[in-house]
Amino acid sequence: MTSSGADTNFSNEQMLGFYRDMLRIRRVEEQLGKDSLAGNLPGAVHLYIGQEAVGVGICSQLRDDDWIASNHRGHGHFLAKGGDTRLLVAEVYGRRTGICRGHGGSMHVADFSKGIIGANGIVGAGISITTGAAWAAQLDGNGAVGVAFFGDGAANQGVLCEALNVSTLWKLPVIFVCENNGFSEFSPYSTVTSGSIADRAKPYGAAHETIDGNDLIEVWQCAARAIKRARDGEGPTLIEARTYRHSGHVVGEHTFLSGTYRSEEEVEQKKAGDPIPAFAKRILEAGQASQADLDRIDAEITAEVAEAVAFAEESPYPDPADQGAGYMFA
Amino acid sequence: MAKKRMIQAINETLDSEMAKDPKIVLFGEDVEISLFGDTVGLKDRHGAHRVRNMPISETVMSGMAVGAAAAGYKVVCHMMFGNFMYTGFDSIANQASKLRYMTAGQISLPIVYMSVFGGGRSAAAQHSDAMHPMFMNLGGIKVALPATPADAAGLLRASIHDPNPVVFLQAAGRGGESGDVPDGEVIFELGKASTVHDGDDITMVAIGAMVRPALRAAKQLAEDGIGVDLIDPRTMVPLDTDAILSSVRRTGRLVVVDEARDLCSAASHVAAVCADQCFEALKAPIKRVTVPDVAIPYSPPLEKALLPNEGSISATVRDLLKKPAGAEA
Numbered sequence: 001m002t003s004s005g006a007d008t009n010f011s012n013e014q015m016l017g018f019y020r021d022m023l024r025i026r027r028v029e030e031q032l033g034k035d036s037l038a039g040n041l042p043g044a045v046h047l048y049i050g051q052e053a054v055g056v057g058i059c060s061q062l063r064d065d066d067w068i069a070s071n072h073r074g075h076g077h078f079l080a081k082g083g084d085t086r087l088l089v090a091e092v093y094g095r096r097t098g099i100c101r102g103h104g105g106s107m108h109v110a111d112f113s114k115g116i117i118g119a120n121g122i123v124g125a126g127i128s129i130t131t132g133a134a135w136a137a138q139l140d141g142n143g144a145v146g147v148a149f150f151g152d153g154a155a156n157q158g159v160l161c162e163a164l165n166v167s168t169l170w171k172l173p174v175i176f177v178c179e180n181n182g183f184s185e186f187s188p189y190s191t192v193t194s195g196s197i198a199d200r201a202k203p204y205g206a207a208h209e210t211i212d213g214n215d216l217i218e219v220w221q222c223a224a225r226a227i228k229r230a231r232d233g234e235g236p237t238l239i240e241a242r243t244y245r246h247s248g249h250v251v252g253e254h255t256f257l258s259g260t261y262r263s264e265e266e267v268e269q270k271k272a273g274d275p276i277p278a279f280a281k282r283i284l285e286a287g288q289a290s291q292a293d294l295d296r297i298d299a300e301i302t303a304e305v306a307e308a309v310a311f312a313e314e315s316p317y318p319d320p321a322d323q324g325a326g327y328m329f330a
Numbered sequence: 331m332a333k334k335r336m337i338q339a340i341n342e343t344l345d346s347e348m349a350k351d352p353k354i355v356l357f358g359e360d361v362e363i364s365l366f367g368d369t370v371g372l373k374d375r376h377g378a379h380r381v382r383n384m385p386i387s388e389t390v391m392s393g394m395a396v397g398a399a400a401a402g403y404k405v406v407c408h409m410m411f412g413n414f415m416y417t418g419f420d421s422i423a424n425q426a427s428k429l430r431y432m433t434a435g436q437i438s439l440p441i442v443y444m445s446v447f448g449g450g451r452s453a454a455a456q457h458s459d460a461m462h463p464m465f466m467n468l469g470g471i472k473v474a475l476p477a478t479p480a481d482a483a484g485l486l487r488a489s490i491h492d493p494n495p496v497v498f499l500q501a502a503g504r505g506g507e508s509g510d511v512p513d514g515e516v517i518f519e520l521g522k523a524s525t526v527h528d529g530d531d532i533t534m535v536a537i538g539a540m541v542r543p544a545l546r547a548a549k550q551l552a553e554d555g556i557g558v559d560l561i562d563p564r565t566m567v568p569l570d571t572d573a574i575l576s577s578v579r580r581t582g583r584l585v586v587v588d589e590a591r592d593l594c595s596a597a598s599h600v601a602a603v604c605a606d607q608c609f610e611a612l613k614a615p616i617k618r619v620t621v622p623d624v625a626i627p628y629s630p631p632l633e634k635a636l637l638p639n640e641g642s643i644s645a646t647v648r649d650l651l652k653k654p655a656g657a658e659a
Contacts, residue, residue, distance in 0.1 A: 067401060101434035108432040117400055118433060122424050128393020129425060135394060136401030139355065139379060146397070162390035169385070327431040328470050330438035330493035 010217075012288045018060060018216055019283060020297050022052040022276050025076040027298075027305045028085060029247075032075070032092055032106075035309075036251040042094045043105050048076030050214075050246035053275035054179050055080035057219025058147060061227055067115045067133040067146040069126030072107045074119025077149050082114045089308040095315035102318040103327065124150055124157030127176065131163045134174035134230075145173040145230040153184030155197045164204040164238065173230035175223070176238045179213060181245035182270075186253070186261050198240035206236050213241030214275040217282075244270040336500065336507045339479035340368040343486045344406065346515065348376045354490065355398065357382040358391065358408025366446060368500070369408060392418030392443065396425045399439040404490060411457045412447035412499060426495040427470035438493035442486070447499040448539050448589050449637055455625035458633075460589040462538070463596050465497045466566050472496040472520055473566045475538035479509045481564055484518030492520060501539030521568035525577075529557025532583040532647055535574055535600050536562060540587040540619075540638055547643040556651060566596050574600060575608050582613035585646050587638050592620040617646050 010018075029047045036045040048055070051073075059068065059080035070077035078088055083099065091098025092106045099109055110118025117133065120126050126148045134146035154160070155178050167174050184192050201208035207229060211222045219241060226237035246267070248254070283289050318324075334342075348354045356372060362383045364370040373381040384391050388409060395407040409415050415422065426439055449458035465473045474489055474496055476482035482500065489496040501507070518524075526541060527548040536544035541562045548558035559577045563570055578584050584604050588597035597618040604616060619638045627633050648654055 067397070069397075099434075100432060100436070103434050104432040110429075110433045110436060112400070112433070112436045117397070118429070120425075122420060125393065125420060125425060128390040128421055129397040129400070131390060132394030132397025132399075132405075133401040134397070135355075136398040136403050139398075139403065140401075159389045159393070162385070162387035166385055166387060166390060166394075170382075324431060324434065327433075327435040329472075330430065330435070 015283050015288050016293065016297065018056055019279055019294065020301065021056045021060060021080060022216070022279065023298060023301050024085065024304065025052045025055065025079050026276055027301050028079065028089065028308070029075060031305050031309060032089070033247065033251050041092060041106075045092065045106050045251045046073040046249065047247040047251060048073050050271070050274060051179050051181055051243045052076055053216040053219050053279070054177065054213045054241045054243060055149065057216045058177060058223040061220065061223055062115070062147065063144065064115055065142065065144045067117055067130060067137070067144065068149065069117040069130045069133070069146070070119045070149045071123065071126060071151060071154065072119060072121055073151065074107065074109060078109045078111070078116055078119065081116050083109065083111050083116055085304055086308040086311045087111070090312040090315050093312040093315070094317060095312050096318045097311070097315040101324070103324050124154035124159050126150060127154065127157070127159050127163045131167050131172060131174055134167065134172040135170065137173050138170070143231045145175060145227055147175045147177060149177050149179060151184070152178060152180040152182070152189055152193060152197060154178070155200065156184065156193060160200065164201055164206050164236065167236040168204045168206045171233055171235040173233070174236045175226045175230055176236060178238065178240045180240055180242050183245055183249065183261070185249045186257065188261060196240065198238055201238035206238055208238040208240070210240045210242065213243035214273045214278065216275060216279050243275075244273060246271055246274070331510050331512055333508055334479045334511045336476070336479045336482045337367045339483040339511050340486055340500065341370060341372070343483045344369065344372060345375060347487060347490050348372065348380065351404065353402065354404045354406065355380045355382075356406040356408065357384050357394075359384050359386055359410050361408050365410060388414050388418030389420065393421035393425060395441045395443065396421050396429065396439060399441045400429070400437050404440040406442045406444060406490065409443055409445040412445045412461050413456050413459050415443065415445060415461065415497075422465070422471065422495070422497070423468055427468040431470060439495050440493050441495040442489045442498050443495065444498040444500065446501070448501050449626040449633055450539070452628055452630055452633060454628040458626035460538070460621070462497070462499055462566055463590050463594055463599070466596060466599065470495065471567065474498045474520060474564065475501070475566065476564065477501065477538055477541035477562050479507065480511045480516060481518065481524070481562075483511050484516040485520065485564060487515065487517040488520050491517070496520070499538065518564065520565045521570055523561050523563045523570035523573035525559065525573070526562050527558055527560035529559045529581070531557040531581060531651065532585060533559045533561065533574070533577040533581045534585045534587065534643075534647070536560060536587040537566065537596050538589060540589050543638060543640045544587045544643055546640040547647065550640065551644055551647055554653070554655075556647065556653060558647065571603055571607070575604065578604050579608050579611040582611050583650055584612070584616045585619060585643070585650065586616070587619045587643055589621060589637065591623050592618060593623050595620045614650050617650055619643050619646050
């Protein structure tokens with residue numbers, strides 16, 4: 001049995017793989033959110049919950065030598081591109097065994113061996129870095145592409161316009177993925193953003209699409225077109241994936257914000273569009289797996305997360321004498 | 331050995347390095363036609379894919395350098411005037427200088443951010459800053475300031491070979507900057523100072539374009555029997571503190587000449603290092619000859635009055651030694 005999109009058939013294994021990858025992100029984020037609220041994490045954590053279909057729909061088609069850059073909400077991209085769960089969790093815990101040996105933390109998880117340039121604490125910064133990596137890929141001529149993940153807030157940084165201009169001019173193999181989750185930190189979209197984000201590609205003559213970012217198959221198909229365009233030397237694509245940020249901008253924000261910027265009714269209503277139950281329903285209705293299969297995957301993922309937490313908790317903190325001076329300069 | 335202009339020395343170094351290493355790419359605003367002449371002809375010799383004109387988009391440009399370097403290229407990012415680096419500062423200050431550290435050394439970023447810098451050309455406040463102290467404070471950026479054509483060639487070659495980001499600030503376009511450049515592939519280790527003039531009475535550290543007026547002052551003071559040990563650090567990160575300290579321990583006096591504004595100038599750092607590490611050797615207060623804390627003005631008499639020059643440097647030395655001009659040596 002296969003599931004069919006407009007021009008795509010996915011095997012049962014592929015569909016379950018997508019499900020597993022989304023669920024891994026969800027369970028890791030739930031764990032880290034809980035840990036953060038409990039005061040067990042040293043720094044701020046920005047959760048990707050609700051946006052998993054975007055990261056998985058795109059990264060599941062990327063090669064190790066394709067580049068991605070991400071933002072402060074970057075755990076999901078890290079995992080979707082093949083980053084290790086244990087190394088991620090240990091890093092967020094600030095431990096020596098973390099992917100950056102505790103020097104980066106939640107906002108800087110990176111694994112260059114897997115093409116993960118990394119999360120980034122500066123809103124919009126990954127846009128220019130990915131454009132440069134895409135230039136390198138073009139020079140290499142190996143068909144690699146660069147994908148920049150950023151939010152609707154970052155779309156208001158001028159660098160997006162600069163990057164669209166130069167990447168269209170140079171026909172760079174780059175894909176700009178705006179995950180429009182409705183909020184620039186604590187400000188709703190309509191209060192800080194005019195027009196549509198995808199439209200910002202128009203004056204540059206760049207390809208652009210607006211999609212339902214909660215529909216993994218739609219994301220996958222759109223990304224497939226953009227990746228083909230990039231690998232074929234036809235230049236950039238700006239994808240605006242409409243999704244919704246279930247969590248706040250940062251875990252624990254209710255403890256320091258003096259007011260609210262969205263109603264609980266809105267959040268509950270938007271959560272109905274959660275990509276993961278919708279995808280589960282799709283699998284079940286297509287007869288591609290049973291509820292027992294999905295439950296088994298959930299149990300495996302839950303065990304994987306528990307094992308990662310245990311690994312992090314057992315890991316030592318970095319030695320204060322090791323301030324990483326050797327990391328400043330090569 | 332041949333006499334060359336600094337621009338020519340830079341151009342020849344870029345040319346020879348690009349010819350040897352296909353992984354070197356150069357991009358920036360107007361690099362094809364080359365405003366200063368330092369990149370002229372490189373596109374024809376090395377190809378349009380490796381030498382690329384950029385739109386006037388410093389924000390994306392400085393970040394593209396990071397991405398291309400992370401993906402395996404040695405990137406020369408020409409930002410024209412140093413003041414324009416402020417526009418592209420995020421990717422230098424937040425990305426290039428920190429990405430290696432934040433990722434526990436997963437990558438190195440071989441980038442040369444180059445531009446001309448400093449005053450003296452009636453270019454006014456937004457084209458005349460000496461911004462090297464800001465880069466020095468970032469921590470993960472090397473800072474090279476060649477004073478002569480030979481240093482420009484030797485330091486640029488070392489900067490291109492260096493696996494780390496280097497800000498290479500040329501004191502160019504001020505006339506008279508020709509000098510002898512050794513034949514062959516001259517290379518000077520980053521972090522090695524050069525002694526430009528020998529003397530026993532006072533140590534003078536001059537940075538970048540200030541080496542020329544400092545040397546004129548040293549020669550003139552020598553005629554009056556005042557021996558200046560003139561040191562050009564050539565790079566401020568890394569800084570050859572050993573060379574400076576050993577000279578100050580010998581002379582007991584220090585003047586630092588810097589084209590930066592006085593507040594948090596590079597001169598302030600040199601003064602602090604010496605006050606901290608060889609206080610016992612000092613016979614007099616450390617003096618800084620810097621630019622007052624104002625913007626660089628346009629009109630020539632206004633600008634000239636602000637920049638350190640042979641006269642202000644000599645006067646500072648004479649004052650420190652209590653030897654006014656015309657007095658017995």
